[in-house]
């Protein structure tokens with residue numbers, strides 16, 4: 604059931620990224636590396652926003668290399684709160700469930716209520732973004748990806764704009780949900796503290812080279828020279 608990147612090569616302009624690694628289901632993994640090293644490019648390939656020139660991507664031994672983003676077992680959360688402000692949170696989650704019509708089917712209302720309860724927003728379905736605090740908005744954005752019930756969750760610095768306490772709260776919430784749902788989560792972050800808090804394992808990206816997951820504590824206690832220089836300046 605692993606997520607496997609087999610000799611993946613991607614090109615973005617003059618930039619090349621190479622990745623060959625396997626991620627166990629249910630793993631929580633931080634992705635760290637200097638600015639421009641290729642962290643977002645890596646997530647884009649897994650999400651299907653960018654096609655590799657070479658190599659294959661597998662989930663549970665199924666080749667998903669050429670699948671459209673919507674057909675992949677993957678959801679992604681960015682820093683932008685990806686919710687329509689003129690709709691209620693319930694309507695936003697309905698759209699995430701049924702992107703074409705946005706119309707709720709029989710079980711959708713209870714699915715939405717369940718997901719909102721999981722992120723600590725029980726009863727918030729009728730609210731709009733403007734009626735919610737920053738922390739609540741982050742929870743709603745997380746609910747929007749969770750409602751899709753995909754087994755792989757990619758987080759591209761989604762909580763970077765939050766203060767440290769709120770950010771920790773969100774990381775702990777994602778940990779709790781990931782454990783309960785056996786989600787495989789990759790978190791891009793510039794902060795080694797996030798990696799330590801959230802991710803038993805870490806992937807280092809260095810100038811387009813993606814390294815296999817390593818134990819986060821061991822890696823940060825004794826970083827290789829390139830990572831040490833980056834962390835020193837972080």
Ligand SMILES: Nc1ncnc2c1ncn2[C@@H]1O[C@H](COP(=O)(O)OP(=O)(O)OP(=O)(O)O)[C@@H](O)[C@H]1O
Nearest residue numbers: 615616617618636637638639640641642643644645
């Ligand atoms: N469409 C593009 N055309 C040309 N170059 C690109 C394109 N997209 C990304 N790049 C280059 O690819 C490299 C990797 O970018 P990427 O966004 O993956 O880095 P990152 O590690 O996520 O950086 P940051 O931490 O600053 O977000 C960068 O050098 C970037 O300039």
